[in-house]
Amino acid sequence: MKHSMYKNLVTCAFPYANGEIHLGHLLEQIQADIWVRYLRLKGYSVIFLCADDAHGTAVMLKAKKMKISPNQLIHCMQKQHKNIFLKFSVFHDHYSSTHSKINKNLCSKIFNIILKKNFLKEKQIAQLYDIKLNMFLSDRFVKGTCPHCKSDNQYGDNCDVCGATYNATELLNVISQLSNSSPEIKFSNHIFFRLSIFSNFLKKWINSGVLQKSVLNKINEWVNSSLHSWNISRDHPYFGFKIPGYSDKFFYVWLDAPIGYISCFKELCNLRQDINFDEFWSLNSKHKLYHFIGKDIIYFHALFWPSILEGCNYRKPTKIFAHGYLTFKGIKLSKSKGSMISASQWLSHFDSDSLRYYFASKLSNTIEDIDMNLYDYAYKINADIVNNIINLASRNASFLEKYFDNILSNQFIESVLYKKFIDASVEIEDFFKDRKFSLVVQKIRNLADIANKYISQKQPWILIKNISNKNKVHNICSVGINLFKILMIFLKPIMPVLVSNAELFLNTSLMWKDISIPLLNHKINHFSCLYQRISFNDIDKFLEKI
Known part of the structure; x- marks a missing residue:
């Protein structure tokens, strides 16, 4: 709806x-x-x-x-x-x-x-100028020491370490990245946006819930200190839009x-x-x-x-x-x-869905950095996706194809277990809404464990040896496929290619609104490999090349 x-x-x-x-x-x-x-x-x-x-x-x-x-x-x-x-x-x-x-x-x-509203002012400022190249240097073409935290190798507009913003002329030990020379300071007229006019508006707006708590303190610190006017112009030579009324000034990106x-x-x-x-x-x-x-x-x-x-x-x-x-x-x-x-x-070397899943497994709604470990990436894909989730489909599909012409049972025998998966959707929805994707992945992984444990405990490979258990096996494997269906719905925003292939196998479109409706007396298609394991040798080869 x-x-x-x-x-x-x-x-x-x-x-x-x-x-x-x-x-x-x-x-x-x-x-x-x-x-x-x-x-x-x-x-x-x-x-x-x-x-x-x-x-x-x-x-x-x-x-x-x-x-x-x-x-x-x-x-x-x-x-x-x-x-x-x-x-x-x-x-x-x-x-x-x-x-x-x-x-x-x-x-x-x-x-x-x-x-027209008088939010701009023009003033002369000192700028870094590369005398070898005869051009003013933009912030990204100078590096030096941050004037605030003293971190080296920082650009001319803001520090990656402490987050401070500053003028390029404030950098210490500054070097032009274009000519590897020490730039001179020259003066030029520029147009500034008078940010301080909006101080009261900003104090109210940034505390209205629009920002994450993890960045709010820093933003409040900036607002409560002196809000400097913001240079919105750049000098020729430059690629961009010329500012109306000026022949040699361009809008800052x-x-x-x-x-x-x-x-x-x-x-x-x-x-x-x-x-x-x-x-x-x-x-x-x-x-x-x-x-x-x-x-x-x-x-x-x-x-x-x-x-x-x-x-x-x-x-x-x-x-x-x-x-x-x-x-x-x-x-x-x-x-x-x-x-x-x-x-x-x-x-x-690798596919796109696996990267999407790996990123999702690491992403939260905070500003914490994400360190990428390719061996961890391979382990997660092999353990979570191939050995756990895809295996759930594979082990049940083999029985359904061999004994039941790929038609699911017309009854569902595990309403309590199924309800557990349906109820989990409420928590997963909250995780998705709040961008806590790592918790979505964790919940999916836990549910897959439960589903596989169910199949292992029921042992359809043992039951099928007695012809009188055939109907029981049919019901058990149909439960397994329906649990797999729910897992695929949960994974649909994360691994769209895998889920698209799973929809072909399940012979149905997977929609969130259908989570509570099991597939009954439904014909599925032949199961073919939905996902490949990632070789650690491939990881080694990739690391050698980058």
């Missing part, structure tokens, strides 16, 4: 258009996709959007290195990114780019609104990228008749807006972004869901840091 009172708009942070999708991107995309799939399975109306973050110095320099135009680069990257997400069963309703005409017009419109959430939705409105832009983005919209982001960009999403929306009388996010970093051997997987496992590398 559709919950038609409101729609849910879900977004992920936009991948940068200067390189491949890596497992760090996929952690967030898969987290959001699982949640979206669960909501849809429960009958909610959901719109899932994303786009490429297409602007900035990094895109400009990457295109120059490849001897192509920035437009050619971002077009190629957008196509590649969309295809990769599809291969991991991440299905967006619309996947756009921040370099679109609609986004350009919307950025100009929002700029003019906040300019952290202005036009979040505005891309709105423009991406507007593009979808132009393609579909069932959604209305004004109804959704108006100040008092009844619809829901959820942002999935990494904890490293919570500052932008929890302070700057809602202030821009407030300044333009747009609705604010319903919730912002931040997650921790994906690490490998304790090191953050990051393209900008040169440590990454690409999605294409992964698919050359």
Whole structure:
């Protein structure tokens, strides 16, 4: 049944258009996709959007290195990114780019609104300048020591260690990442958004339940300290949208990228008749807006972004869901840091569903980092999926095919056991809603243990030796298949490819609303291998290549 009172708009942070999708991107995309799939399975109306973050110095320099135009680069990257997400069963309703005409017009419109309302000011600032390359350096092209916690190897906008934000000129021992030289300080006029005007609004908004408790203290600390004005402009040379009224100034990506959430939705409105832009983005919209982001960009999403929306009388996010970093051997997987496992590398050795399951087994609704251990990954897939859940189907299907023409019994003999599985759905629903996916996986694993224990205790392989037990075996194995059916429904948001194959085997569509209805006198199809074990030799080979 559709919950038609409101729609849910879900977004992920936009991948940068200067390189491949890596497992760090996929952690967030898969987290959001699982949640979206669960909501849809429960009958909610959901719109899932994303786009490429297409602007900035990094895109400009990457295109120059490849001897192509920035437009050619971002077009190629957008196509590649969309295809990769599809291969991991991440299905967006619309996947756009921040370099679109609609986004350009919307950025100009929002700029003019906040300019007219006196939320902007212009002032001269000191900037880092690479004298070898004759260009101002953006935050991502300088590194140095954090001025707050003194951690080394930090970028020019924020510290990955302590979370502090600062001006690039505040970095200690700063080095240009483009020429490996010490930059000079030069002065340039820039446009600033007066964030302090929104101090009272922010104090109320961030404490309204929109943020996780694990980030709330830090955000309150930032709000209660001095809110610095935010530089929304960048100097030429730069790839992006020019600011209206300026010949050599461009919008900073952290202005036009979040505005891309709105423009991406507007593009979808132009393609579909069932959604209305004004109804959704108006100040008092009844619809829901959820942002999935990494904890490293919570500052932008929890302070700057809602202030821009407030300044333009747009609705604010319903919730912002931040997650921790994906690490490998304790090191953050990051393209900008040169440590990454690409999605294409992964698919050359392993499948997508297994990664989705592994991530789900580690994901919570906190911002704790997730350390990836490939041997643990292989163990979980082999033990949980192949040896436990798939084995439940296999061991029962063999009897049903051999003795009962793949037709399930017309009676169900284990109502108490079945009710235990049905009752578990209530707890699993709560875990899904709260994004506690690791607890979903844990519950599924426990239920699979119970189901297999039931079959082992009943010993159909012994009973079938006596022809008088044939009906009893039929009933037992039919129970096993029906318990497998429920497990597949629970896994549907997490492992869509596996469940799609299971639906072919079970000869039925698996819907959450049908959990309480067992399959009776129902013909299933021939059981073929639903999932392959992961070889530890394959793990070794993969580790040698990355």
